[in-house]
Amino acid sequence: MVCVVLNVWRGRPRPRNLTTTQPPVPTDSARVCRVVVNEGKNLNTSTTMTTAKPAFDETQSCWSCGAPRPIHFCEACGKVQPPASVDYFTFFRLPRKLNLDVPALEKDFYDLSRKLHPDLNARAGGKDTGGKEQEKENEQEWSLQQSSQLNDAYRTLKDPIKRTQYLLQLEGVELEEQSKTATEQARSTGQLKKQIVPPDLLEEVFELNMQLEELRMHKKMGEDDPALIDEIGRQKLELEEKQEALLQELKTRWKMWDGMIQREHNGQPVSEEERRQERDKMVDILNRRNYIRNLVRDVSEVLEN
Numbered sequence: 001m002v003c004v005v006l007n008v009w010r011g012r013p014r015p016r017n018l019t020t021t022q023p024p025v026p027t028d029s030a031r032v033c034r035v036v037v038n039e040g041k042n043l044n045t046s047t048t049m050t051t052a053k054p055a056f057d058e059t060q061s062c063w064s065c066g067a068p069r070p071i072h073f074c075e076a077c078g079k080v081q082p083p084a085s086v087d088y089f090t091f092f093r094l095p096r097k098l099n100l101d102v103p104a105l106e107k108d109f110y111d112l113s114r115k116l117h118p119d120l121n122a123r124a125g126g127k128d129t130g131g132k133e134q135e136k137e138n139e140q141e142w143s144l145q146q147s148s149q150l151n152d153a154y155r156t157l158k159d160p161i162k163r164t165q166y167l168l169q170l171e172g173v174e175l176e177e178q179s180k181t182a183t184e185q186a187r188s189t190g191q192l193k194k195q196i197v198p199p200d201l202l203e204e205v206f207e208l209n210m211q212l213e214e215l216r217m218h219k220k221m222g223e224d225d226p227a228l229i230d231e232i233g234r235q236k237l238e239l240e241e242k243q244e245a246l247l248q249e250l251k252t253r254w255k256m257w258d259g260m261i262q263r264e265h266n267g268q269p270v271s272e273e274e275r276r277q278e279r280d281k282m283v284d285i286l287n288r289r290n291y292i293r294n295l296v297r298d299v300s301e302v303l304e305n
């Protein structure tokens with residue numbers, strides 16, 4: 001699987017030919033890597049992982065000294081390694097769980113950022129004398145690529161919603177596109193935006209959508225309607241509370257998910273049905289929350305214009 005590193009490393013232009021085997025890109029579930037994660041730290045519970053499958057292909061060895069290589073650096077000689085094709089959890093050596101220790105993740109991120117600094121790794125090749133220019137260049141490029149992976153992984157995992165969406169994509173779930181871009185695209189092309197909104201939620205916000213339409217009309221005609229603005233403003237606050245409540249609800253689902261993953265690691269069977277149910281519950285919460293988030297955004301737009 002070959003993906004292109006899309007982001008720019010700290011404002012530097014992306015070098016040409018920066019293609020590599022990459023971890024899955026969050027917006028494209030078709031390219032999701034399926035990697036068994038169980039190596040290393042479990043930051044959330046005191047239970048030790050019992051299964052011993054490698055987090056990535058550990059038959060790989062260090063390009064420089066031949067020692068078995070970990071994901072980022074060789075432990076034997078310290079040389080930076082070519083980027084491994086791993087998912088974001090594996091990149092941080094985390095199990096595929098949702099309730100993760102964000103301060104610890106942040107610490108790991110800064111630690112790795114320092115170690116993967118391309119300037120630093122230009123120096124790393126310099127320990128040897130002469131004839132090592134190519135190695136130096138390679139290491140610098142790999143540092144750049146790994147830094148890019150690192151930034152993407154961190155940005156995705158530190159955010160509770162992005163993390164959940166990413167995990168669901170790893171699980172093969174295709175999430176509905178409800179972004180602002182999708183909304184604007186739908187508006188400009190007149191196409192129906194692909195989204196799944198639970199009918200009860202639509203019913204709940206039906207009145208508000210009507211009022212919004214009414215206010216848009218008033219504004220177009222240059223008319224003022226303070227009572228309607230007050231009413232819509234009040235409902236906006238309620239929506240924001242609901243959005244927060246849904247995040248809390250999502251976090252309770254995390255516990256169920258993580259518990260299930262832990263049981264699996266402990267060798268207890270987890271049925272595909274149970275897995276599917278847990279996924280569906282999280283997808284439902286995310287769909288509701290996304291819809292409400294977009295509605296809040298629409299309300300703000302109409303109120304501010």
Ligand SMILES: [Zn+2]
Pocket residue numbers: 062063064065066067074075076077078079
């Ligand atoms: Zn080595």
